[in-house]
Amino acid sequence: MAKLxxxxxxRDVEVEPxxxxxxxxxxxxxxxxxxxxxxxxxxxxxxxxxxxxVQRSCSIRVGDVQATDRIVTIEGLSPDASxxxxxxxxxxxxxxxxxxxxxxxxxxxxxxxxxxxxxxKDIDEAMTNICRCGTYQRIRAAVHVAANDTSRT
Amino acid sequence: MRKTIRGKAAKLSRRTFIVGSAxxxxxxxxGFSLPPGMRRAVAQxxxxxxxxxxxxxxxxxxTCVIRVARSEMGQGTITGLVQLVAEELECDWKKVKxxxxxxxxxxxxxxxxxxxxxxxSRGIRTSEDYVRRGGAxxxxxxxxxAAQEWKVPVGELxxxxxxxxxxxxxxxxxxxxxAAAAAKLEAPDPKAIKLKDPKDWKIAGKAMKRxxxxxxxxxxxxxxxxxxxxxxxxxxxxxxxxxxxxxxxxDEAKIAARPGVRKVVKVKDTAVAVVADTWWRAKxxxxxxxxxxxxxxxxxxxxxxxxxxxxxxxxxxxxxxxxKNGDALKAIETAAKKVEAVYxxxxxxxxxxxxxxxxxxxxxxxxxxxVPTQNAEASLAALSESSGVPLANCEAYRPDLGGGFGRRGGxxxxxxxxxxxxxxFPGVPIKLIWSREEDQAHDFFRPISQCRLTAGLDASGNLxxxxxxxxxxxxxxxxxxxxxxxxxxxxxxxGLWEEPGDAQLGYTVPNLLIEYVMRNSHVPVGPWRGVxxxxxxxxxxxxxxxxxxxxxxxxxxxxxxxxxxxxxxxxVLNAAAEKGDWGKPLPPGVHRGIAQFMGYGSYSxxxxxxxxxxxxxxxxxxxxxxxxxGHAVNPDQIAAQVEGSVAYGLTxxxxxxxxxxxxRMVDLNFDxxxxxxxxxxxxxxxxxxxxxxxxxxxxxxxxxxxxxxxLNAIHAATGKPVRQLPLKNVRLV
Numbered sequence: 001m002a003k004l005x006x007x008x009x010x011r012d013v014e015v016e017p018x019x020x021x022x023x024x025x026x027x028x029x030x031x032x033x034x035x036x037x038x039x040x041x042x043x044x045x046x047x048x049x050x051x052x053x054v055q056r057s058c059s060i061r062v063g064d065v066q067a068t069d070r071i072v073t074i075e076g077l078s079p080d081a082s083x084x085x086x087x088x089x090x091x092x093x094x095x096x097x098x099x100x101x102x103x104x105x106x107x108x109x110x111x112x113x114x115x116x117x118x119x120x121k122d123i124d125e126a127m128t129n130i131c132r133c134g135t136y137q138r139i140r141a142a143v144h145v146a147a148n149d150t151s152r153t
Numbered sequence: 154m155r156k157t158i159r160g161k162a163a164k165l166s167r168r169t170f171i172v173g174s175a176x177x178x179x180x181x182x183x184g185f186s187l188p189p190g191m192r193r194a195v196a197q198x199x200x201x202x203x204x205x206x207x208x209x210x211x212x213x214x215x216t217c218v219i220r221v222a223r224s225e226m227g228q229g230t231i232t233g234l235v236q237l238v239a240e241e242l243e244c245d246w247k248k249v250k251x252x253x254x255x256x257x258x259x260x261x262x263x264x265x266x267x268x269x270x271x272x273x274s275r276g277i278r279t280s281e282d283y284v285r286r287g288g289a290x291x292x293x294x295x296x297x298x299a300a301q302e303w304k305v306p307v308g309e310l311x312x313x314x315x316x317x318x319x320x321x322x323x324x325x326x327x328x329x330x331x332a333a334a335a336a337k338l339e340a341p342d343p344k345a346i347k348l349k350d351p352k353d354w355k356i357a358g359k360a361m362k363r364x365x366x367x368x369x370x371x372x373x374x375x376x377x378x379x380x381x382x383x384x385x386x387x388x389x390x391x392x393x394x395x396x397x398x399x400x401x402x403x404d405e406a407k408i409a410a411r412p413g414v415r416k417v418v419k420v421k422d423t424a425v426a427v428v429a430d431t432w433w434r435a436k437x438x439x440x441x442x443x444x445x446x447x448x449x450x451x452x453x454x455x456x457x458x459x460x461x462x463x464x465x466x467x468x469x470x471x472x473x474x475x476x477k478n479g480d481a482l483k484a485i486e487t488a489a490k491k492v493e494a495v496y497x498x499x500x501x502x503x504x505x506x507x508x509x510x511x512x513x514x515x516x517x518x519x520x521x522x523x524v525p526t527q528n529a530e531a532s533l534a535a536l537s538e539s540s541g542v543p544l545a546n547c548e549a550y551r552p553d554l555g556g557g558f559g560r561r562g563g564x565x566x567x568x569x570x571x572x573x574x575x576x577x578f579p580g581v582p583i584k585l586i587w588s589r590e591e592d593q594a595h596d597f598f599r600p601i602s603q604c605r606l607t608a609g610l611d612a613s614g615n616l617x618x619x620x621x622x623x624x625x626x627x628x629x630x631x632x633x634x635x636x637x638x639x640x641x642x643x644x645x646x647x648g649l650w651e652e653p654g655d656a657q658l659g660y661t662v663p664n665l666l667i668e669y670v671m672r673n674s675h676v677p678v679g680p681w682r683g684v685x686x687x688x689x690x691x692x693x694x695x696x697x698x699x700x701x702x703x704x705x706x707x708x709x710x711x712x713x714x715x716x717x718x719x720x721x722x723x724x725v726l727n728a729a730a731e732k733g734d735w736g737k738p739l740p741p742g743v744h745r746g747i748a749q750f751m752g753y754g755s756y757s758x759x760x761x762x763x764x765x766x767x768x769x770x771x772x773x774x775x776x777x778x779x780x781x782x783g784h785a786v787n788p789d790q791i792a793a794q795v796e797g798s799v800a801y802g803l804t805x806x807x808x809x810x811x812x813x814x815x816x817r818m819v820d821l822n823f824d825x826x827x828x829x830x831x832x833x834x835x836x837x838x839x840x841x842x843x844x845x846x847x848x849x850x851x852x853x854x855x856x857x858x859x860x861x862x863x864l865n866a867i868h869a870a871t872g873k874p875v876r877q878l879p880l881k882n883v884r885l886v
Contacts, residue, residue, distance in 0.1 A: 034372070037589065097507075128832075136834035
């Protein structure tokens with residue numbers, strides 16, 4: 001039994017405490033925008049925010065998450081895909097297959113929260129998620145677009 | 154991949170005839186409601202509209218729903234195909250939606266939507282004609298309906314953005330108002346229609362935004378791995394780690410008490426699956442399940458033993474296919490200067506971000522599968538074959554893929570597995586998901602090969618003789634033995650062929666001998682984005698640089714001298730050289746490399762700029778890629794594919810290697826099978842060189858020039874050729 005605050009809603013889940021947060025989000029909570037890619041914190045497809053920090057949820061035991069921890073998944077990033085990162089991703093047609101993009105968007109949103117005007121080096125260091133379609137060039141450009149959008153509003 | 158897929162399609166069409174005959178006359182009654190489990194996956198509810206013809210359905214609000222038969226795996230085929238139909242339809246682009254048809258629907262209507270298989274960069278180039286005609290027929294029917302309504306000649310009507318206007322009387326009607334009447338008319342013969350001249354295109358040929366992006370931004374897109382069905386159970390699977398091995402025994406009692414576990418199922422003598430209420434419970438129970446394997450004789454095979462096999466083949470007396478002109482061996486023997494090198498490339502995994510999965514439900518008289526597939530008809534055939542349910546009572550629903558790259562084509566091994574498990578649970582949907590480790594252990598790998606090349610130069614440094622011998626595994630031997638005719642397997646020489654049109658070598662050499670020697674291991678191989686062009690381009694294009702150096706010539710000039718008979722190859726090479734500033738000064742420490750190759754009916758070339766630090770650290774700064782794919786349906790999506798091809802090609806160049814030890818694959822996750830990240834991504838500049846007189850592929854061709862351009866730049870930087878990939882194993886200085 002665990003109590004989780006996901007996207008602002010407190011939920012009770014019946015699950016073994018050593019279950020990775022990723023699988024609790026996907027299977028018990030039923031939010032499937034957060035993806036499984038490797039299970040060993042390498043690819044970042046499972047990225048979520050915990051207390052505004054980006055985390056790889058495949059490698060966090062649900063038993064280690066407190067009810068007071070604020071978990072945000074891709075579904076909770078904005079009510080209508082209006083986050084500057086989501087808008088920039090749409091404007092530049094970043095996604096190809098799209099499977100990794102939930103994680104990419106969550107990583108970019110966390111970066112901009114921490115560093116509103118990131119340099120290319122900041123982007124290199126923060127955006128370490130794997131994209132097998134190879135959308136990296138557009139991801140970099142879209143992070144800059146989102147940063148400019150954020151600074152205007 | 155072509156032969157395998159054609160083989161499957163031919164098999165399917167024979168059955169189609171029977172199914173189609175039985176269903177004749179009832180075609181239009183088919184519903185297009187969304188399959189369960191995917192309600193959020195696709196935004197349209199087409200059943201509300203009127204089907205004007207097979208390709209176009211119009212809703213009362215003028216929305217045009219355009220049917221797509223090919224699979225979307227990120228390559229943008231849905232947007233491109235819809236652009237082509239919409240161009241001829243003359244509809245309002247802002248009111249266009251796409252709908253994915255199912256193979257069951259296609260079968261029931263005598264394959265009215267043609268081939269569904271999506272590989273070999275064929276999605277657009279082999280269906281452009283009939284999809285454009287589909288759009289044109291729908292437009293003509295809608296115009297005819299307006300002419301009848303107003304009792305005026307069709308010739309007096311004009312159409313734009315889905316509104317038909319009769320100029321003389323000033324009347325107009327939108328498609329939404331005309332669709333019902335249009336659907337009752339007899340369609341004109343599509344083949345008799347004159348299609349638009351591409352010069353007049355307004356929607357096709359333009360950099361339209363993708364029409365399938367929105368649900369990739371908010372987590373709402375449903376991939377196969379996300380399917381949820383009432384009462385569904387989940388399965389995790391472990392196939393014998395040594396290919397060809399079998400299950401001896403397992404101790405189900407050890408895990409029976411674990412939470413959520415329902416059953417352990419032996420799958421086809423070689424694999425064990427655990428079924429539980431959630432996948433994580435199934436997966437962890439499987440990890441805890443003691444399994445005894447009979448690994449068989451293959452357990453002694455290793456990367457080293459396979460390398461020995463290939464080395465032997467490089468000197469073997471019998472070959473499995475060749476092309477030749479003149480007498481290369483003699484010309485080289487008597488040449489003023491001789492150059493020789495042996496190159497090699499390893500097995501590679503596809504590593505789609507979404508691991509293999511399939512959800513199957515077997516009911517009393519029906520079989521269904523939800524599966525990310527590049528060949529939905531092969532999925533349907535696999536479902537029918539494994540379940541024993543007649544094809545007419547099977548259906549395959551196809552969520553878009555989280556990556557394909559050739560892994561999700563004809564084999565459908567995961568569908569066969571999911572059916573075997575679902576047989577133990579009648580009426581219960583079973584979602585089988587492979588772990589990343591299983592995905593890496595049981596891929597159909599890019600074939601391993603080595604290539605020995607020798608060249609002869611005359612006293613003036615002209616290439617007078619070239620001999621290349623590729624020795625390695627055959628995709629046909631694994632997937633399509635019928636493709637090997639009289640022991641000859643030309644597929645492994647893709648890109649080195651003499652015949653024009655698809656994957657032709659761009660050089661004319663007076664004495665040329667290119668050979669293939671087949672040496673197969675027990676490791677299964679298959680098509681991998683770009684298939685054999687990637688390996689053969691490394692061999693040919695890196696060696697071409699070695700020979701140019703031996704001749705004391707500039708690599709670009711040396712190539713140009715051999716390309717007079719191949720103007721399209723040459724034009725693309727020149728375009729890359731020009732945009733890539735070939736011959737112009739570079740910052741200190743930065744060096745250029747160049748390469749060209751052909752595949753999938755398209756011509757590619759690349760210039761790469763790299764630096765190698767004193768400690769051997771490589772940085773790829775900039776790449777310029779030129780592509781002639783004939784007609785360019787969406788320049789921005791072509792650029793996206795080119796950008797992606799650089800990442801895919803560079804990952805293979807830098808890191809890609811699947812090692813074999815004790816008969817099994819060693820590199821089972823991204824810790825030891827690294828994928829290139831954003832920080833390593835060079836700037837990519839795309840030059841589209843549209844000659845406009847043919848239709849070539851886009852998804853694959855440019856990968857082939859990435860590795861050789863980078864390797865040739867490294868050669869320029871260090872003075873040493875790199876002949877064995879990946880670079881992670883190579884000390885550059």
